[in-house]
Amino acid sequence: MATKSSTPAPVTAIDGKAPAAAAAATPTVVEAPQSVILGPVMRKKELIDQVVKRSGIKKKDAKPVVESLLSVLGEALADNRELVLPPFGKVKVRREKQMPNGRVMVVKVRQSAPPQPGPSDKVPDAAE
Template sequence: MTDKPAPDADGTVRLTPATPRVKVKPAPAAATKAPAPRVVAPAADAPGGGTVKKADFIDRVVARSGVKKKDAKPAIEATLAEIAAIMADGGELILPPVGKLKTVKVKDVGEGAQMLTLKLRTTKDPATPAAMGNTKSGVAEDADDS
């Protein structure tokens, strides 16, 4: 097949309009495909575990640790104060086995008080520190003298 027009019997040449040859590149496959949606269970109401006040909390920690209350109380109060300061500053706290705690919103409610909206992402298995990606606690065991 030739691109040149052929003359008619009387010698006239008839031209046909040229159609442009356009090469259309298909869109990249990654741009057209959206990531597959991840099915997440709907939010459910938290079970009613009751309110634990500071004195009860300290008693529970003392019972679990076996430390004397007079030794544990200052450490627990300092820990709680530090957690409050980190959250008030808009920080993020990773506490195995609890999970990852971060401040989402801060609202001043007057007289120096703030309303903090916190987000807590728990671990898959809160009983194991490895679930948070931290297999070492940073505290030496009794057998670890090095």
């Protein structure tokens, strides 16, 4: 009597043939996700300068107002309050983590899309 092999070769469901030897897998290093910063960082000094430029008030008057505003916003976020501040947008705390040196919050900011200029928004030329 002739005997067959004691263990049959594995068969794949796709082609019905035995699979080829697997290539040695090489591990790949996956880096942690990085924050996306599309432009330069805006600091408090630049914010105050922009407020002075847009509003036309003096810097000595704008600085305490901007600092108070930032303080109020920080306290509201610390209390996990949702902020609805048009035209800035809607800010909601998604997650937070207590760290030894402070607290890390992940927030969602939703801003309305700026209005698209339509035919009625055009300014007529003086030559027309």
